[in-house]
Amino acid sequence: MRHEPNLVVSQTACQVCKDDPFDPETSKCHECGSRCDQCGKIDQKTGQFQTPLCESCGHRERVFNGFNCAAEFCKWLCTKAHKNFTVLAHNGKGKQFMYRL
Ligand SMILES: [Zn+2]
Numbered sequence: 001m002r003h004e005p006n007l008v009v010s011q012t013a014c015q016v017c018k019d020d021p022f023d024p025e026t027s028k029c030h031e032c033g034s035r036c037d038q039c040g041k042i043d044q045k046t047g048q049f050q051t052p053l054c055e056s057c058g059h060r061e062r063v064f065n066g067f068n069c070a071a072e073f074c075k076w077l078c079t080k081a082h083k084n085f086t087v088l089a090h091n092g093k094g095k096q097f098m099y100r101l
């Protein structure tokens, strides 16, 4: 039996929010928090977000679950690759990965 992760939890921290106390439920960051398609568009010229964070976005903790979670997580990670921040992820079995981008 192959050990595929079925849950990936990621938490982000960047220059803006690294000193804030982290709370999985409420912690938000306009820089490194998760964004939906609406507010996640990045201006190719400036490398900045085109629109401000919308109401439901900005969470620093993101949970990916299900069969495809590892791929989803990698996809999400890649969209963040231009930013200088740290992603801490674990797969629910105590394994931790640290990505410094
Ligand atoms: Zn941040």
Ligand SMILES: [Zn+2]
Residues within 6 Å of the ligand: 035, 036, 037, 038, 039, 040, 053, 054, 055, 056, 057
């Ligand atoms: Zn949004």
